[in-house]
Amino acid sequence: MIRQAKGKTPRRPPPKKPSSNQKDPVGVYCRVRPLGGEDEECCIEVISSTTIQLHAPEGFKTNRNGEYKETQCSFKKVFGVSVSQRELFEYVAKPLVDDLIHGKNGLLFTYGVTGSGKTFTMTGSPGQGGLLPRSLDMIFNTIGPYQAKRYVFKTDDKNGMDVQSEVDALLERQRRENNLPAPKATPSRQKLDPEIADMIKPEEAYKADGMDEDSSYSIFVSYIEIYNNYIYDLLEENQEDAIKPKWNGGGTPVRQNTEFIPPQSKILREDQNHNMYVSGCMEVEVKSAEEAFQVFWRGQKKRKIANTRLNRESSRSHSVFIIKLAQAPLDADGDNILQDKSQVNVSQLCLVDLAGSERTGRTGAEGTRIREAGNINQSLLTLRTCIEILRENQMCGTNKMVPYRDSKVTHLFKNYFDGEGKVKMVVCVNPKADDYEETLLVMRFAEMTQEVEIARPVDRPICGFTPGRRNRNQAFKEELSRKLEERGGPVDRDVPSVITHLVHSLPPLPSSELTDPHDDITLPRLIETLQSRHRIRQMMIEEYNKAANMMKSMLQELDSNLISKDNFIHEQNGKLFEKDKVIQTNKAEIERLEKKTKMQEHKIDILQKTTKIYEDDKRSLRQELETREQRLHRELSEKRRMEQRMHGVVSDTQHKWEKECERRVNAMQLEMQNKLWVKDEKLKQLKAIVTESKTPGRPDPPPRQTQPQPQPQRPSREERLPAKRSASPSPVPTATPVRPLHRRSRSAGGEKWVDHKPASSLDLGTVLQPVIPNAIQVSAPSEKALSKCDRYVLTHQEVASDGEIQTKLIKGEVIKTRGGGQAVQFTDIETLKQELTTVSSRKRKSSEGTPASGDRTDGAWTDVETRCSVAVEMRAGSNMGPGFEHHGITKRRKP
Numbered sequence: 041m042i043r044q045a046k047g048k049t050p051r052r053p054p055p056k057k058p059s060s061n062q063k064d065p066v067g068v069y070c071r072v073r074p075l076g077g078e079d080e081e082c083c084i085e086v087i088s089s090t091t092i093q094l095h096a097p098e099g100f101k102t103n104r105n106g107e108y109k110e111t112q113c114s115f116k117k118v119f120g121v122s123v124s125q126r127e128l129f130e131y132v133a134k135p136l137v138d139d140l141i142h143g144k145n146g147l148l149f150t151y152g153v154t155g156s157g158k159t160f161t162m163t164g165s166p167g168q169g170g171l172l173p174r175s176l177d178m179i180f181n182t183i184g185p186y187q188a189k190r191y192v193f194k195t196d197d198k199n200g201m202d203v204q205s206e207v208d209a210l211l212e213r214q215r216r217e218n219n220l221p222a223p224k225a226t227p228s229r230q231k232l233d234p235e236i237a238d239m240i241k242p243e244e245a246y247k248a249d250g251m252d253e254d255s256s257y258s259i260f261v262s263y264i265e266i267y268n269n270y271i272y273d274l275l276e277e278n279q280e281d282a283i284k285p286k287w288n289g290g291g292t293p294v295r296q297n298t299e300f301i302p303p304q305s306k307i308l309r310e311d312q313n314h315n316m317y318v319s320g321c322m323e324v325e326v327k328s329a330e331e332a333f334q335v336f337w338r339g340q341k342k343r344k345i346a347n348t349r350l351n352r353e354s355s356r357s358h359s360v361f362i363i364k365l366a367q368a369p370l371d372a373d374g375d376n377i378l379q380d381k382s383q384v385n386v387s388q389l390c391l392v393d394l395a396g397s398e399r400t401g402r403t404g405a406e407g408t409r410i411r412e413a414g415n416i417n418q419s420l421l422t423l424r425t426c427i428e429i430l431r432e433n434q435m436c437g438t439n440k441m442v443p444y445r446d447s448k449v450t451h452l453f454k455n456y457f458d459g460e461g462k463v464k465m466v467v468c469v470n471p472k473a474d475d476y477e478e479t480l481l482v483m484r485f486a487e488m489t490q491e492v493e494i495a496r497p498v499d500r501p502i503c504g505f506t507p508g509r510r511n512r513n514q515a516f517k518e519e520l521s522r523k524l525e526e527r528g529g530p531v532d533r534d535v536p537s538v539i540t541h542l543v544h545s546l547p548p549l550p551s552s553e554l555t556d557p558h559d560d561i562t563l564p565r566l567i568e569t570l571q572s573r574h575r576i577r578q579m580m581i582e583e584y585n586k587a588a589n590m591m592k593s594m595l596q597e598l599d600s601n602l603i604s605k606d607n608f609i610h611e612q613n614g615k616l617f618e619k620d621k622v623i624q625t626n627k628a629e630i631e632r633l634e635k636k637t638k639m640q641e642h643k644i645d646i647l648q649k650t651t652k653i654y655e656d657d658k659r660s661l662r663q664e665l666e667t668r669e670q671r672l673h674r675e676l677s678e679k680r681r682m683e684q685r686m687h688g689v690v691s692d693t694q695h696k697w698e699k700e701c702e703r704r705v706n707a708m709q710l711e712m713q714n715k716l717w718v719k720d721e722k723l724k725q726l727k728a729i730v731t732e733s734k735t736p737g738r739p740d741p742p743p744r745q746t747q748p749q750p751q752p753q754r755p756s757r758e759e760r761l762p763a764k765r766s767a768s769p770s771p772v773p774t775a776t777p778v779r780p781l782h783r784r785s786r787s788a789g790g791e792k793w794v795d796h797k798p799a800s801s802l803d804l805g806t807v808l809q810p811v812i813p814n815a816i817q818v819s820a821p822s823e824k825a826l827s828k829c830d831r832y833v834l835t836h837q838e839v840a841s842d843g844e845i846q847t848k849l850i851k852g853e854v855i856k857t858r859g860g861g862q863a864v865q866f867t868d869i870e871t872l873k874q875e876l877t878t879v880s881s882r883k884r885k886s887s888e889g890t891p892a893s894g895d896r897t898d899g900a901w902t903d904v905e906t907r908c909s910v911a912v913e914m915r916a917g918s919n920m921g922p923g924f925e926h927h928g929i930t931k932r933r934k935p
Contacts, residue, residue, distance in 0.1 A: 062495070062496040063493040063494060063495050063496060064462065064493065064494055064496050065490055065491070065492065065493050065494075066463045066464070066465060066489050066490060066492050066493075066494060067116050067132075067462070067463070067464040067465070068115050068116055068464075068465045068467060068486050068487075068489055068490045069115055069116055069117045069118075069119065069128075069131065069132055069464070069465070069466050069467065070092060070113070070115040070117075070118045070119065070466075070467045070469065070486070071118075071119040071123070071128065071157065071161060071466055071467070071468050071469070072084055072086060072092070072118070072119070072120055072121055072469055072471055073121065073156060073157040073160075073468060073469070073470055073471070074121040075471055075472060076472065080472050080473070081097055081098065081472065081473040082095075082471045082472070082473070083095050083096070083097050083471055083472070083473045083475075083476045083479070084469060084471035084479070086118055086120045087112070088118070089117065089118055090114055090115055090116065090117060090118055091112055091113070091114050091115075091118065092112070092113055092115075092118055092469075093110055093111070093112050093113075094110065094111045094112075094113070094476070094479065094480060094483065095110055096109060096110070096476065097473030097476050098473070111480065111483070113483040113486070113487055114487070115467070115486065115490070116490070117131055117132075119131075124168075125161075125164055125168050125169060125170055125171075125174070126174075126244050128161070128171070128466075129171055129174045129175075129246075132148070132171065132464060132466060133148060133171045133174065133175050134178065134246060135462075136148060136175075136389055136462060136464065137175050137178050137179060137246075137248060137389065138248050138249075139387075139461070139462060139497075140179070140363070140365055140387050140388070140389045141179070141182055141183065141248045141251050141365065142250070142251075142387075142499075143367070143385045143387045143499070144387055144461055144462070144497045144499075145387055145388055145389070145390075145456065145460050145461025145462075145497065146388075146389045146390070146461050146462050146463075146464070147389075147390045147392070147453055147456040147461060147462070147463045147464070148171065148389070148390070148391050148392065148464050148465075148466070149392045149394060149463075149464070149465040149466065150162050150392070150393050150394060150465075150466045150468060151394050151465055151466070151467050151468070151482070151485075151486070152396060152467055152468035152469055152470075152482055153396050153397055153469070153470060153475050153478045153479060153482060154395075154396030154397070155396065155470055155475075156396065156468040156469055156470040156475075157468045157470070158393055158394065158396065158466075158468045159393055161466055161468055162391060162393045163340070163393075164239060166238050166239060166642070167238055167239070167241075168239075169239030169240045171391065171466075172333075172336065172361060172391050173239040173240055173329070173333050174240060174244075174246070175363070175389065175391070176329040176332045176333055176363070177240050177245055177246070177329045178245070178246040178247065178248065179248075179259060179329070179363070179365070180259070180328055180329045180332075181245055181246065181247045181329075182247050182248040182251055183251070183257040183259075183365075186251075186253060186255065186256060186257055186510075187256070187257055187258060187259075187327060188256040188257065188258050188368075188377060189206060189209055189210075189213075190209065190213055190325060190327065191204070191208075191209040191212045191213050191216075191325070192204060192205075192206060192209045192256070192258065192377060193258040193260075193325070193366045193368070193384070194212075195260065195323050197319075197320075198311055198312075199309075199311040199315060199317035200311065200312075200381075200386070201366045201381075201384050201386050202381060202384075203368050203377060203378075203379060203380075203381060203384055204379075205376070205379065206376070239333065252367070252369075253508075253510055253511070254369055254370050254374065254507055254508065254509050254510050255367045255368060255369050255370065256367065256368055256370065256377050257365060257366070257367045258325060258365075258366045258367075259325070259326050259327075259332065259363065259364070259365055259366075260323040260324065260325050260326075260363075260364040260366065261323070261324055261326055261332050261335055261336065261361070261362065261363055261364070262275065262318075262321050262322060262323045262324070262361075262362045262364070263275050263335070263336060263339035263340075263359070263360070263361050263362070264306065264318055264321060264359070264360050264362075265343055265344065265357040265358065265359045265360070266357055266358040266359075266360070266419070266448045266449055266452075267344050267356065267357035267358075267412075267415075268357075268411065268412065268415045269415055269418075269419065269447065269448055270305040270448070271305055271306040271307070271308070271318055271448055271452075272305060272306065273306055273318075273320070273321050273322055274339030274340075274342045274343060274359075275322040275324060275335065275338070275339050276322055306318045306319060306320055306321055307319050307320075308448065308451055308452060314455075315455050315460065316451060316452050316453075316454060316455055318452070323364065332363075336361060340359075343357060343359055344356040344357045344412075356395060356412045356416070357395055358392065358393070358394050358395050358416075358419065358449055359392070359393045360390055360391070360392050360452070361390070361391045361392075361393075362388055362389075362390050362391075363388060363389045363390075363391070364386060364387075364388040365386070365387050365388070365389075366384060366385075366386050367384070367385050367387075368380075368383055368384045368385070369383055370509055370510060371509075372509065373509065373513060374509025374510045374511075374512060374513035375513050390453065390456075392449075392453075394420070394449075395416045396416075397416065397417055397420050397478060397481075397482070418447070419447040419448070419449050419450075422443065422446045422447035422449070422450055423447065423449060423450055424485050424488075425443060425446075426442050426443060426444060426450050426457070427485070427488060427489050427492055428488065429441075429442045429443070430442060430457060430492045431488060431491050431492050434491075434492065434493060435491070442454075442457075456494070457492075457494060458495075459494060459495030459496075459497065460497060461497055462494065462497070463494050465486070465489060467482060467483075467486045469482065469483075791829075791830040791831045792814055792815070792816070792828065792829045792830055792831070793812050793814065793815035793816070793829055793830075793831045793832070793833055794815065794816050794818060794821065794825050794826060794829045794831070794832045794833070794854070795812050795815040795816065795817045795818070795833055795835075796818055796819075796820075796821055796832065796833065796834045796835065797817060797818075797819060797835045798819060798820075798835070799819045800837075801835055801837055802837060802845065804845060804847070804874065806872070806874055810833075810835070810849055810870075810872070812833065815829075815833075816828065816829060821864075823861070823862065826854050826862040826864070827862060829854055830853070830854055831851065831852070831853060831854065832851070832852045832853070832854055832864045833849055833850065833851045833852075834849070834850040834851075834852075835847060835848075835849060836848045836849075836850055840873065844873065844874060844875070845874075846871060846872065846873040846874075847871070847872040847873075848869055848870065848871050848872070849869070849870040849871075849872070850866055850868075850869050851866070851867055851868045851869070851870070852864045852865050852866040852867055852868075853865050853867060
């Protein structure tokens with residue numbers, strides 16, 4: 041039964057985003073840091089505001105012909121060594137902060153070799169704040185009056201933002217404050233770390249223009265690092281836990297276990313808008329630039345750094361500081377924030393400090409440092425590959441897949457390259473000659489990055505409410521409070537009560553109704569009552585006047601006392617003014633001493649860090665020295681053992697060769713004795729033939745010998761044994777002029793010969809003269825003659841032991857050498873010797889053997905092995921003139 045294949049669930053299509061046909065290239069800027077020392081060689085020159093030129097250092101050849109090559113690179117803007125941090129911020133980061141406030145995203149990289157100034161460009165130092173603190177300062181200078189209260193905006197842990205009412209925010213604020221162990225003081229400039237204090241001067245502050253005043257804003261920051269291709273949150277409180285033991289099932293710690301529990305790595309997720317974010321990353325809401333930078337510095341101290349040969353505090357990870365701006369419009373009345381999540385706009389600015397590319401050979405990295413450098417270089421290589429494929433897709437119209445997922449850096453920021461915001465890069469370079477090769481690669485990558493275009497982000501939709509709501513609401517509240525103060529003043533509020541009390545203290549008026557014109561009771565009663573009220577009124581007036589006079593006297597007395605007190609106060613004010621001057625002077629002195637104390641503390645911290653670094657270096661160098669000493673001792677002991685072993689081998693070999701030489705000498709002596717005996721027998725036979733040829737008739741009988749002649753002693757059986765024949769032919773015997781006929785030399789052949797006859801040769805006028813046809817006769821060998829011939833013969837004359845001159849023909853073959861010249865390899869020797877018959881002494885030919893003593897002369901090269909191992913080499917271009925001596929070099933034979 042065949043099952044039907046299940047179809048794959050189709051992936052949810054991404055939300056349609058408004059496309060933008062306008063594209064902007066990646067903005068690449070170059071910053072050149074100053075040289076560390078005046079005696080260092082500089083390989084970078086700033087030609088103009090957009091171009092730099094690279095000079096190859098001494099000893100570095102870039103072309104095959106050995107010439108120096110100069111390379112020019114162009115950027116959007118080049119910042120020389122004299123450019124300040126403020127100018128760099130104006131050109132690079134200020135436009136990105138403007139886009140952030142207007143609801144657009146931005147990404148800023150710092151890229152370069154280790155020690156090129158990336159961290160200084162991003163962070164800066166006291167008095168010279170970098171791009172990050174200046175960006176924070178500009179953001180809070182702009183949105184300061186329009187910030188929402190804390191916890192009005194709240195993250196939803198899915199890269200989104202919720203908005204809640206001020207009442208809910210107040211309740212959450214109270215709940216969190218109650219959960220805290222102790223209330224934290226508001227961060228201020230006086231309580232900042234001395235290393236980050238006074239980053240930005242007040243006159244260098246910036247403020248964005250054209251912001252929406254009818255919205256409320258809130259800033260959230262997060263700080264992560266990518267170390268060995270893992271993502272870690274630098275703002276977690278338990279980021280660097282102490283060494284904790286592992287616990288077994290019984291609830292007791294395992295003994296002898298001090299393994300470090302590493303922090304947990306974060307993972308990347310995709311939100312509903314297909315934007316990448318770090319899941320579980322801590323986002324802190326900040327309300328001032330000082331507080332935000334304090335949060336950054338708290339995470340900066342946890343960043344992975346190490347001491348290498350190129351940089352004392354080399355960054356071993358990529359750090360990413362994310363500034364997230366949440367803004368929501370006010371309602372129609374301009375009083376409260378609109379409670380609609382869809383109207384909340386979130387924009388973010390990512391400031392990335394990439395770790396420097398490096399070569400392990402130059403940094404001297406070992407162990408963990410090699411693995412860190414490999415991961416850093418691999419992530420940077422993935423970034424280059426993504427940029428190359430993006431450029432190829434845009435320029436060639438291809439649709440290759442960009443490998444964003446090969447590295448956490450590229451995977452996190454892939455939305456920016458797809459058109460979610462502007463991308464800028466600051467390339468930091470060090471002009472010293474040692475970094476020339478790495479700087480050249482960085483320049484090529486930077487120029488290639490400029491050719492990549494990013495889609496321009498679209499503007500966020502405008503809210504439909506009437507603009508200017510906040511200002512109108514504020515003006516209405518001010519006018520209302522002013523009118524309330526005018527109508528309900530506290531001065532006239534007690535007057536009616538006093539009047540009512542006085543009226544009730546007077547006697548009441550009687551009834552004054554008249555019913556009869558002759559009524560005499562009502563009017564007198566009314567008159568009496570009025571008179572009583574008049575008397576009471578007079579009494580009240582008198583009492584009032586008395587009280588007024590008393591009050592007047594009291595006021596006069598108080599006035600006199602006040603005047604005296606005023607005089608006293610004036611006198612005391614004079615003294616106080618003098619005291620104030622002293623206090624101001626003391627305050628100025630205290631401020632100066634505090635600044636000096638901070639500076640000294642900063643220096644002490646730097647010195648302590650430097651001391652720690654030097655102590656670590658000393659410890660590592662001491663360990664390395666001990667290791668090398670141990671290695672040296674091992675090598676010395678190994679060398680001694682090797683010398684003893686080689687000494688034994690040499691002595692054994694020497695003893696072996698001595699025995700071999702002794703054996704060969706004995707064999708040669710035996711062979712020479714046998715040859716000498718054979719020649720003696722031949723000479724005896726020849727003498728008998730010559731003696732018989734003197735008498736034409738019957739030969740005379742031998743004379744009677746009175747004394748017995750000694751019989752020739754026949755050699756023993758061992759002596760009669762023939763000598764071992766060599767593999768090569770035996771030497772030619774000595775030629776003797778028997779008949780006056782021309783005998784052709786054995787060297788005549790079909791080859792072409794070089795007949796070398798030195799100018800010092802003598803013509804003996806003998807019958808046997810060597811005649812070589814088709815030969816080139818020369819008095820001294822030359823390169824030209826040897827290149828035309830195949831064979832070589834040298835006529836050599838020397839004085840024999842009997843005083844006669846003998847002639848030797850030394851023959852050889854001309855061969856070509858690897859160096860392009862010619863060499864002569866000797867193969868045979870012919871000896872021509874003239875003997876007189878009148879000489880009574882028997883002469884032994886040199887070709888018959890060597891003396892028994894073993895002494896050899898130049899004419900003793902009769903055996904084939906000696907003849908074939910003698911050669912003379914002619915090199916190309918050599919000039920050989922008369923008087924050149926031919927030296928026979930005997931090849932070393934194997935034992």
